[in-house]
Amino acid sequence: MPRLNLKLLLVALLSAPLFTGCFWLENDNFEGAVWADDGEGVAYISSSYMTRKRFGHSQKKDFHTRLYITDLSMDNGEQVGSSMAGRATVLYYMKSEGYLLVGRESAKTEISNGQNPNEQRTITFDKMELDGTKTQVARETGLTMVSCDGGSSAFSGLPPVTVIPSPDGKTFAVLHGASTCDSVSQTLTFVDAHTLEVKGDTFDVDLDALVPGHVAQPNLLVNLLPMAWLDQNNFMIGFGSFMSDMTKGWVYTPEEEPVWRENMKFDCLYPATSSSYINENGQSIEVGSGGWFDVGSENSGPDSQTFGCSE
Secondary structure, rough: HHHHHHHHHHHHHHHHHHHHOOEEEEEEEEEEEEEEOOOOOOOEEEEEEEEEEEEOOEEEEEEEEEEEEEEOOOOOOOOEEEEEEEEEEEHHHHHHHHEEEEEEEEOOEEEEEOOOOEEEEEEEEEEEEEEOOOOEEEEEEEEEEOOOOOOOOOOOOOOOEEEOOOOOOOOOEEEEEOOOOOOOEEEEEEEOOOOOOEEEEEEEEEEHHHHHHHHHOOOHHHHHOOEEEOOOOEEEEOOOOOOOEEEEEEEEOOOOOOOEEEEEEEHHHHHOOOOEEEEOOOOEEEEOOOOEEEOOOOOOOOOOOOOOOOO
């Protein structure tokens, strides 16, 4: 082979990864499998997006979400509703009440208050009935990454909105959060899952009581506070060491004053409701990117992380 042609071939081979990294390619995968609240089915997510490789790192954009359900045979997935813009962050399958609840986030937007660069996203929660009817439950735009030192570091802000269905699927706990360099705040509202009518007054969550006074940077911690339904009427936001019996926090009930609870088991707050990655028998479930399912063995003993308190 002539020397010039050989050089051209080598240049082409070495340059190929650089040029291919300039192009966006479509990709999709399955993820986020959860058991139905009654244990008689499975829901999961199909995410599609554009991706490319840049300097050894994958970049992704233009996420779209589709929801699927299947029975316990797990071999006949059925799409529910149409595709939705945004990346899915959480999914609940409240089969007993006939709906799915999905949370999605938009692409981030970088904003600045003149000194500190922050990240902002829009969070949306939709109820998808099993016939494909979609109803927006909550939508909020807010800071999700907050910098207070000119961009040298940042912390995750409270989600602008979070929605968790009660274990019987009849009520939504809707939490709105706001984070700045000066303060963090959160409210809790109970909403009827079918009519979306508010039940009782909105609560201002006392975050100061939840975060110990000796914590150096409480703003960093409030985003990690566990929260869950204890039963179909009572919702708790707590604080405690992992796997300890010293969890404490506020218990909220519609149309009643919040009650402070202490010395509760940590597993009372994991998982947050009756539909999650683990069923009442302690079996976990995962779905691979190609659509195959992996079901764990039963574990209903005291160390299992099934819904509800083990005490």
